[in-house]
Amino acid sequence: MDVDKIYEEKIRGKYKFPFFLKEKQTQIIENVMRGNHSVGILPTGYGKSICFQILPILHEEVFGQKKIALVFSPLKSLMYDQCAATTSQGISSICIVQRTDMSDETIEGIKKGLYSLVYLSPEILLKFKFWHEILVESAVYQEQICAIVIDEVHLLETWGEKFRTTFQRLGELRSHFTNVPFLLLTATCTDSMLQSILRKLYIQDPIIESLCPDRPNIFLKYKSEPGMEPLVEIKWYLDEIKEKGVGADKAILYVRSVTAVGTLFRDIMGNLRDDGYKDRTKRSQNRLVGEFHGALEDHDQKKILCSFLKPESPVRLLICTVAFGLGVNIPDIRYVIHWGACDSLLQYWQEVGRAGRDGQPSVAYYYAVRTSLIHVEDDMQKLCGNIKNGSAKCFRHGVLCVAF
CATH class of the missing domain: 3.40.50.300 (P-loop containing nucleotide triphosphate hydrolases)
Known part of the structure; x- marks a missing residue:
């Protein structure tokens, strides 16, 4: 045939x-x-x-x-x-x-x-x-x-x-x-x-x-240092939102709990102030930052997904848990940011794969907060250990070798 x-x-x-x-x-x-x-x-x-x-x-x-x-x-x-x-x-x-x-x-x-x-x-x-x-x-x-x-x-x-x-x-x-x-x-x-x-x-x-799961159009960055603060580490992206508004590239910010979603949403909107809204008009439908997690009602999840999917969506940054992931196909996501270690390398690689689905260059930032490494699976512990002790010189190579 x-x-x-x-x-x-x-x-x-x-x-x-x-x-x-x-x-x-x-x-x-x-x-x-x-x-x-x-x-x-x-x-x-x-x-x-x-x-x-x-x-x-x-x-x-x-x-x-x-x-x-x-x-x-x-x-x-x-x-x-x-x-x-x-x-x-x-x-x-x-x-x-x-x-x-x-x-x-x-x-x-x-x-x-x-x-x-x-x-x-x-x-x-x-x-x-x-x-x-x-x-x-x-x-x-x-x-x-x-x-x-x-x-x-x-x-x-x-x-x-x-x-x-x-x-x-x-x-x-x-x-x-x-x-x-x-x-x-x-x-x-x-x-x-x-x-x-x-x-x-x-x-x-x-x-x-x-096929090899590598996504060469996604550039990987890794950082794990004592005392990291999210608003400091992602200042580069918050500055982009302040400068470009709805013209800023789309980003997903993964955190490890529903509570962390709410906390970061509050802190980021507080940092952006009027710049956190389309045309600096303070209405909920104009927010440039959104939230997504498993505790939301189905209709709320659908509403957020439908909005974020549109190229003209006001939402540029989506703060979410692992609930935002499987099957999500939004081509124009340019940044995937992880605040805190993923449970496993497979989960990490799945989430990284939300970026650059249109084949355009994209970046995945991994901020491995030390306290978040306590309860992760062995493969993630091994990777972060290899990065720390210098046995893994390249983060991408380390991920692919340990996971696959």
Whole structure:
């Protein structure tokens, strides 16, 4: 099957895909179309989603078959965004949430297998008998599912032990869909982590397509000194906001707790004063600084995401926790700033990957506050130790060697 040719002649224009397929995307799609379990470990911003988005379309174009891809995703916001995007392209898609939040017409459409892409969380399928009977036990789905996709699959390992334990039960689907290929996608996954994930999913000998996770357009800076103060260290960026206002480059400032988000927001707005508002007009909708964390209501998170996504958004600096991350695709973020050590190198690299998704030069600043290193994982302790004792001369090389 010549996937590239079919994509160019029958899919790209019809479904409004603005880009050509990359080599690894093509290989992954071909692997799954042949019925092989597949793993894609590709850098942030590479375009992992298209690897599953076009699978049902290919079946229809090549074989004249109506097929469905089940897509498991860790975050509702990520599912909503992907579902909205594919729907706007003309790909029939649905995001399954609580039954009570869906119309009878929509549920009937799901039962009949009318949607090519079905986005859902593990909890929806494995905890609710209603959905299990429709999506697993019905003849429609037994016959029409062409792939079971687990997006951000590294979370099966990092979340599955203590948080979102249902992730580790996704292997149960192997007994229900014995001939259906699994597609596992992530940007960050070590060899040992991948082997553990494969064991939990009962998958043997998948075809693995991977690329070095390095993002050469992102320049990395590291600093860890006693007595660092955030308003002093990021003065360079606050000065840019004061000078340029809404013309300042976008930045994300990651901190380690919800409390720290509130504290830094208050201190930064206090420092900026009138300069913290678009046109120096003090209205909440004109703030150049925003907050994002897991304690916000869903509608507030969506509102902030939608605003920050727009190039003309007044928000230039978003102060956030790890809750702002997975699946976020905002091309024009120029700076990612970490105040305090990340829990792990994989988390750090995921968050760094929010910068420069348009390929333009960007910078990631890592302020490893000494007190924040106490409770981090061993790989982060090792990296910061190597930097401190001089055994790692290059921060980027140190990150990639320790993590990958």
